[in-house]
Amino acid sequence: MTARIGVMTSGGDAQGMNAAVRAIVRAGIHEGAQVFAIREGWQGAIAGGENITPMGWSDVSGILPKGGTVIGTARSEEFKTREGQKQAVANLIDNGIDRLIIIGGDGSLTGSRALSLAWPGYIAELLDEGRITAEQAEAHSSLRIAGLVGSIDNDMVGTDMTIGTDSAMHRITEAIDAISSTAESHRRTFIIEVMGRRCGYLALMTAIAGGADYTFLPESPPREGWEDRMVDVLARGRDAGRRDSIIIVAEGAADRDGEPITAERVQAMLRERTGEEARITILGHVQRGGAPSAYDRWMATSCGVEAVRQVLSAEQGSEPVLVGVHRDRVVGVPLLKAVEDTHRIGEFIGAGEYKAAVESRGAGFTSMIEIYRVLTEARPTVEMAPDAKRIAVMHAGALAPGMNQLARVAVRSGLDRGYHMLAVQGGVPGLVSGDVREVHWGDVEGMANTGGASFGTRRYVPVESDLYAVARTIEEHRIDALLVMGGFHAYATVDMMEQERRRYPAFNIPIAVLPASIDNNLPGWPMAVGADTALNTVVESIDMVRMSASASKRAFVVETMGRGCGFLPLMGGIAGGAEKAYLPETGLTLDQLATDIEALVDAFESGRSFYLAVMGEDASEHYTTDVVAKLYEAEGKGRYSVRQAIIGHVQQGGTPTPFDRINATRLAYKAVANLDEQLQAGSTHYVAAASAEPGLMAPLREVTAGMDWELQRPREQWWLTLRSVFDQLSRRPGQE
Numbered sequence: 001m002t003a004r005i006g007v008m009t010s011g012g013d014a015q016g017m018n019a020a021v022r023a024i025v026r027a028g029i030h031e032g033a034q035v036f037a038i039r040e041g042w043q044g045a046i047a048g049g050e051n052i053t054p055m056g057w058s059d060v061s062g063i064l065p066k067g068g069t070v071i072g073t074a075r076s077e078e079f080k081t082r083e084g085q086k087q088a089v090a091n092l093i094d095n096g097i098d099r100l101i102i103i104g105g106d107g108s109l110t111g112s113r114a115l116s117l118a119w120p121g122y123i124a125e126l127l128d129e130g131r132i133t134a135e136q137a138e139a140h141s142s143l144r145i146a147g148l149v150g151s152i153d154n155d156m157v158g159t160d161m162t163i164g165t166d167s168a169m170h171r172i173t174e175a176i177d178a179i180s181s182t183a184e185s186h187r188r189t190f191i192i193e194v195m196g197r198r199c200g201y202l203a204l205m206t207a208i209a210g211g212a213d214y215t216f217l218p219e220s221p222p223r224e225g226w227e228d229r230m231v232d233v234l235a236r237g238r239d240a241g242r243r244d245s246i247i248i249v250a251e252g253a254a255d256r257d258g259e260p261i262t263a264e265r266v267q268a269m270l271r272e273r274t275g276e277e278a279r280i281t282i283l284g285h286v287q288r289g290g291a292p293s294a295y296d297r298w299m300a301t302s303c304g305v306e307a308v309r310q311v312l313s314a315e316q317g318s319e320p321v322l323v324g325v326h327r328d329r330v331v332g333v334p335l336l337k338a339v340e341d342t343h344r345i346g347e348f349i350g351a352g353e354y355k356a357a358v359e360s361r362g363a364g365f366t367s368m369i370e371i372y373r374v375l376t377e378a379r380p381t382v383e384m385a386p387d388a389k390r391i392a393v394m395h396a397g398a399l400a401p402g403m404n405q406l407a408r409v410a411v412r413s414g415l416d417r418g419y420h421m422l423a424v425q426g427g428v429p430g431l432v433s434g435d436v437r438e439v440h441w442g443d444v445e446g447m448a449n450t451g452g453a454s455f456g457t458r459r460y461v462p463v464e465s466d467l468y469a470v471a472r473t474i475e476e477h478r479i480d481a482l483l484v485m486g487g488f489h490a491y492a493t494v495d496m497m498e499q500e501r502r503r504y505p506a507f508n509i510p511i512a513v514l515p516a517s518i519d520n521n522l523p524g525w526p527m528a529v530g531a532d533t534a535l536n537t538v539v540e541s542i543d544m545v546r547m548s549a550s551a552s553k554r555a556f557v558v559e560t561m562g563r564g565c566g567f568l569p570l571m572g573g574i575a576g577g578a579e580k581a582y583l584p585e586t587g588l589t590l591d592q593l594a595t596d597i598e599a600l601v602d603a604f605e606s607g608r609s610f611y612l613a614v615m616g617e618d619a620s621e622h623y624t625t626d627v628v629a630k631l632y633e634a635e636g637k638g639r640y641s642v643r644q645a646i647i648g649h650v651q652q653g654g655t656p657t658p659f660d661r662i663n664a665t666r667l668a669y670k671a672v673a674n675l676d677e678q679l680q681a682g683s684t685h686y687v688a689a690a691s692a693e694p695g696l697m698a699p700l701r702e703v704t705a706g707m708d709w710e711l712q713r714p715r716e717q718w719w720l721t722l723r724s725v726f727d728q729l730s731r732r733p734g735q736e
Helices: 017-030 041-047 082-094 106-128 134-139 165-186 201-210 226-239 263-274 284-288 294-313 335-350 354-360 363-376 403-416 428-433 464-476 488-499 531-548 567-576 590-605 625-636 648-652 658-681 700-704 718-730
Strands: 004-009 034-038 052-055 099-104 144-149 189-194 214-216 245-250 279-282 321-326 329-334 390-396 420-424 436-439 481-486 511-515 554-560 580-582 610-616 641-646 687-690 697-699
Touching: 004 017, 004 041, 004 294, 017 034, 017 099, 017 294, 017 718, 034 041, 041 082, 041 106, 082 106, 099 106, 099 294, 106 134, 106 144, 106 335, 144 294, 165 189, 165 201, 165 245, 165 279, 165 284, 165 294, 165 658, 189 201, 189 263, 201 214, 201 245, 201 363, 201 658, 214 226, 226 245, 226 263, 245 263, 263 279, 294 321, 294 329, 294 531, 294 567, 294 718, 321 335, 329 335, 335 354, 354 363, 363 403, 363 658, 390 403, 390 428, 390 488, 403 420, 403 481, 403 658, 428 464, 481 488, 481 658, 488 511, 488 687, 488 700, 511 658, 531 554, 531 567, 531 610, 531 641, 531 648, 531 658, 554 567, 554 625, 567 580, 567 610, 567 718, 580 718, 590 610, 590 625, 610 625, 625 641, 658 687, 658 697, 687 700, 697 700
Parallel strands: 004 034, 004 099, 099 144, 144 321, 189 245, 189 279, 214 245, 390 420, 390 481, 481 511, 511 687, 554 610, 554 641, 580 610
Antiparallel strands: 034 052, 321 329, 420 436, 687 697
């Protein structure tokens, strides 16, 4: 008997739900199952009829870039009743469905789990009432469930990110950036209210990404006297040269007496104490709207494929599974534990156990609160000693969005620890020529949301004759530690300096290197700063290309950057809904092209009007984007037209995404902490690099052990595991 899977979206909508639905439908078809859309959530399951409909491959074409959910969602009071649940069971059994994938919040998932436990009892009642047959009761004796968390609040324990959170951060950060411009023009304070009834993730992370001055979180209410402290922080920011003040308030924020801290309350307090009439912006449901980000597309897609595997392989009576992500890898955890741990945070907040509430959100949430407090104080917490040591920061290699946030956080973290902070201008050539200047707190103001690299960068690795000059620069400027941030050139430069320590004693200082590259081709850390911004640029370009072809039958070959690394073409292909992705890691042969062209022609003859191939710039030395496009056109014989789109250097530009700003914040803070630890120890002068292992920093030799220096990419790349996901969703069963 063919397995039947039901998919529903329930509760509030979230960007990326459509990506999950598309993945579930197509992965289910690939596994030989029938997939049914249960429209309008559990309300649709209760109503039955046309609300439960089979879904085919083409039914989910074109939904990937859409916000919201095309199969509808609702909050059902009727589902909370016993009769409503029993009716839903009857309708599911009538359609032969006993496997469910629910995309929703903790309320929807909690209710779904409760139904799975009560399922056998409802089956017995329906059989006694004659509403189902004995054969149906035997065939569908248990309900198998997998849950995906669709919630912009990122409020579920058990997954690092929930579907919609990243997109919501895009909306909020875009609003903060826009508001900052007008606030700066008028030297004005703005209070921005964001969603988050019981979870402050959005408020905290967007405050960091947007460079806000103050924020209020449900998990960490301010202590008594917070009004004076906030006024003081805002004043110090203005004294340091800041013209605007931004305050972020989570909608569920309260003080330690349980009294809500609303935007209006903060506004009234500022009016009373400073005389300033702050402006209020309540973002509301705009945070749920708009096209999903690249992350929400590929993450929801990979989780959807795994959810299908989970419900098809689950044993009868097995515990429902929550499918989420941990360190960018898809994981499945028991749904009950995830829900219980999530509810426990609310209990901690209600009981005033705020430390427990914060810690329950995870170590990352806790550390980001600490980092945020450092960045907003506008003055160091440690007074600089007369003989304070000097830390230099430098970019190296190609430009990557987020480099300015790396520099901003590094400078302020170093100043906070009592160090003189120096900026090497112009990358490695600046280190060679001695172009070094001291920087202060206000010098990095406003850099959080800017692209480019204000300190400058160059694609340059020092040659033998440069090393003496580099050593002289370190000695003359009394550089006690060095932080290098960049791509392959940064790692190669630091590697050379470590190897030459015997010949040049000046290199015997603590050195740290951080990954900043749109190619995402660096070892030790899963996402280099800049890669997420570049990926979003690729996906936005694909969306526009798709719209440009809406009135004609057209195939597009889109070329991304990436050099010898296929991160951008593969992940862009998944998030953009491409049919083909050509990567440097797999290359391209004439036989493969012949097979692909045959599938391309068949697609248009079968009614397709658009076809997309994404190609890495170095996927093939001979079969370039131009060659592939011409072959596509030649074999089409007029059935369709073919166009090329080479995205080019716009992938290196633009405003960094929230993810890249947050990623840069975490890395730069930890790198400076590592240098501080070495300087305090006085003798532990080793070279450190970003590492996914605990502590975030590890010896460079350990990190680069997995690097293929010739191909300029790691030997193991986590994202290549998603190639199978791409292949499943881009090709109908039976296609080569």
